[in-house]
Amino acid sequence: MKKILVILVAMGMALAFAGDPNTYVEQSFGDIDTLDPTQAYDSASGQVIENVYEGLYGYKGESITEYVPLLATSYEISDDGKTYTYNLREGVKFHSGNDFSCKDVEYSIQRTLVTNPPDSGGWIIMEPLAGVGGSVNDMVGEDADDAAYHDAWMTIDNAVVCVDDYTVQFNLQFGDPAFFSKMLFYAGYIVDSQWAIENGMWDGTEATMKDWIGVDLRDHYLQTHMSGTGAYRMLAWEPGIQYSAEKFDGYWGEPAKIQNIVLQQVEENASRIEALKRGDADLVALGSGRPDLAKVQGQPGIRITDAADPDGPDWSSVVVGAVFMAQEIAADENPYIGSGKLDGEGIPANFFSDINVRKCMNYAFDPDTYIEAVRQGKGKKLTMALPPSYLGYDDTIPTYSLDLEKAAEYCKAAWGGQLWEKGMKFTLLYNTGNLGRQTSAEILKDGLEALNPKFSVDVKGVQWSDFLGARRAKKLPMSIVGWIPDYADPDNYIHTFYAKGGYYADGSNYSNPEINELDQQARTEVDPKVREFLYGQIGRLAYEDAPMILLPQGVPFRVIREEVKGDYRNPMLSGSWLWKDMWKE
16 A cells, blocks of 8 residues: 555656646656765666766766866876876855865765775775775774774875865875776765764764764765755655755856756556656656567657667667676575575575586576567677677677576586475565566576476565665675666776676675786776786686676667757766756757
């Protein structure tokens, strides 16, 4: 009943805005995880943060290689690549009314370095500025004394220095040619320091640093409150229902054209599609992806832009999706691994540490069925976790296809033959409303259960926030997720998916020493040809090690109300475009 009431409330709000040229309504199925730019690491949260907060620079339209100045007006890089100096914009106001200056940049970046929650994207700027991708505790090591923490603070304090009120200097631990693009990610966005401190956030001093290392910022004020410099200011967030924002009249730049933004959470795909047809929503998430196009094609008032059309835009997908296999699962009070033993009623916590299990899973999955069912035939199998348009992609690496004989062969070899004899039972979650991920789970279930009557996979849908919570707690034996790049470099995929310290690799407890060594070489190599070779080597090793099931990549398209103008597609933005750039006719 509660779920039905939430949907009715969201639909009622949409009706109130139907046809309003001053209001943009978007419906999706995934709720925002957090409003804190340091904690955020998902596209639902990112879309909001990218429009309410700002960084020093931003992307220019659809380009991922051209930039526009935002809170900075210019910058310089030292000859050794270790010092970046930005000249800051004057006359900027936060939504609270406070003035923007260098102290806000210093506080915001140092706050990310001090807290750097383990499930956040803070590692992106932590690495070049502090020398490690983990927390301050990783900087000092085990059994550190106060002197070690003081040294760590001095590193953080020196990493961001205010030369004056409108000049900031970043001092890197090593030359990082990707630092500028890394700062375009929202972990580098600027929060209102005075407002944050007044509302109980870290006070910006060494004295309280230890209290904030690695904390879950969802428990603090910026989880549900925002004060940025963006063209839109937050009105309200009702988790599970909707988020709303309005044009900020004190914005330093060109004023936004649309007054109100409403993002609604509606779980039922059919309800979202009907809202789009009626004009109650301007854009909706199509839960089935491309198969849903047939439900809206030819409908009055709807514009479809499809890169698969001969005359369509030159859009290529940068999303890489995979079914990850956790090699060490949290066993205590875990409802997703049954008995927690290899006894036919569950799986052990280290089930996927056996390469034979991982190979079996890859051969039991049918990518061709996925392409037809999810991508409507418009898809491409990936040889490695990298978009084909990126440096280092090697299309000569083999791919896995459905082969039940090979799957059975590997499953019979797994765990000394005990898997085949005893059987297995586990739960495979997907986030409710994402029919593509649901279909992926069902395809794998069908393949595995066809191998052996003792194999049982329970496919279950849960709310996005619950899915993320279970994944953070490392309770999911398998998780189906996708990756949208944080910065435009192959390192953002290869390190993330395959290497020690990478977000998905660590989240799945995957580590291959040979891959780790190649990854470290590639991250600091300036010669593109050498990097290309190194990434190809990593791709081949990953194929042999089979740490995940790579999902075929789709061809981008957009379905939107035709009265919405000014939309574009920048794959580096969580919402594809900024709200301030659109209008309605």
